[in-house]
Amino acid sequence: MESKRSTVRDLRRHNRSALLSKLFLDGPLSRHELSGPTGLSAATVSNVIGGLIDEGLVVEAGMVDSDGGRPRVLLRVNPAYGHVVGVDVGETGIKVELFDLTMTRLATADHPLPGPRPEPDAVADRIVAGLAEVLKSAGVDASDVLGMGIGVPGTVEQGSPVLVHAPTLGWDSVALGKMLASEGVTIPVFFENGAKTLGQAEMWFGAGRGARYAVITLVGSGIGAAVITDGQIYRGVTSSAGEWGHTTVVYGGRACRCGSRGCLEAYAGAEAILERYRQARRGRRDQQGDEQSRLAALLAAAPRSAVAEQVLAETAEYLGAGIANLINLFNPERIVLGGWAGLALGEQLLPAIRKAAEAHALAHPYGQTTIELCELGQDAVAVGAATLPIGELLRTGARPH
Structure with a gap:
């Protein structure tokens, strides 16, 4: 008897979850529009929605004309719940x-x-x-x-x-x-x-929306990624999957903060980019300010500074090679470049990053992938x-x- 009660309880929870999720991500919607995508009958939708309205989780959000019938009531998740x-x-x-x-x-x-x-x-x-x-x-x-x-x-x-x-x-x-x-x-x-x-935000509301297989990257001081497979974030055994910044791009290369050498983060993280720029300037006085302002100054200097242009060109190559690794490993339909540094670099270097990714990736999976910028900005x-x-x-x- 307990097993049967549990099954009914689980079914009710599943139905509530399906309808709430659809309304949150795609609402406002009518009861009729909820029935088809969720696979629930009209009677089930009406019953569950009635309960959600009584609890204050769902509210009416106006009317919409229907073909040849009465106007349909639109529903949405209650912002004030x-x-x-x-x-x-x-x-x-x-x-x-x-x-x-x-x-x-x-x-x-x-x-x-x-x-x-x-x-x-x-x-x-x-x-x-x-x-x-x-x-x-x-x-x-x-x-x-x-x-x-x-x-x-x-x-x-x-x-x-x-x-x-x-x-x-x-x-x-x-x-x-x-x-x-x-x-x-x-x-x-x-x-x-x-x-x-960041990956979940972009998948729900931003540049990843609609994709089932994607990699959402974060480039800041450090570098990370969220790997999306069949609509879900892949976490691995201990949730450390997605440490893209600690994949090796130069064997025995620059020391990384993680303790290894040659990591992507040691070349294309904001801290590393600025350190490479300082070294390329051969000891000239360091720029002042925080990392964001210093990276912005480096990007602004590129048109008139051969050293800045070279550092940024190398950065685009490193990021492109790193993205090519993601393409070859995961075969995503979409890669999103995000994080405060990723956005700053991408706005200026995205064509060069795409070109480098194409040069290093297998041709067929590269052709199935788009490389885009994060849409939600620095609050993602x-x-x-x-x-x-x-x-x-x-x-x-x-x-x-």
Whole structure:
């Protein structure tokens, strides 16, 4: 008898999940438009939607004319049902953003990190401060927040507790969630690698939308990627899949922050690009400012500086070769170049990057792949992090806990 109850419960959860997911990603839609794509009968759709409306998860969103019949009522996920928070733990700062349930951004807080290898408790302090700021700014109570997603620059080992392994920050097995709880954070918290949260954001709302097989890349100080196979993020045995920046492009080459040599990140990450530029200038006075402003200055110098042009041409070659490796390994239909440095480089160098990828990739899979820029800009990691609690809501059809 228990098995039968469980089966009915599972079926109801599946039906709620299917309808909520369709409405969130493609709404507003009518009941009729929900029936076909989800494979549910009109009676099931009507019954489930009625329950979701009663709970406040779904609301009516106007009318649409139908062919020869009564106008149909449009439905959508209720923006006011709850809020979500997305956090981007970058290598130089932390961005905290608050959204309603339709991913309308309501408030943002930015906090710089104290150095390149911050202590975990310093990061936790800034996340807590940012959370308080965005809630106060938008006038939202913490009880109305469904959850907070956090994108981090490292491998996330899911378990109890969740552990963050971030060698670029000097972290090994850091239980950041326990630290947040000890500082009074009571809302559900979800963790994921930052490249993977960016990948989910671009797949749901940006340049990856509609693709089933894709690689969404993140190029910042470091380099990572989210590999999408049959619509799902591939994580591997311990969730470390997608460490594209630590694939070898030059055997025995430049030292990388990971401890190896010749990694793509050691040539095409923003930190490495700027270091190669400094070396090429043979000790001339270093440019001032943070990495973003210095990379922007390098890109601006290229038309009048042979040294800058050479460094950027080499960078395009390295990125193109790295993308060719992705094409040969995963045969994606789409590759998206993202991250703050990826966007800055891509806006100027994308034709050269494509040319280098074509030169190094197998001809047939290259011909099936498009190489595009991220559409969501520099907020993509935080946006993707905010989708983590929403993903749990859509998967279970119930409030995360």
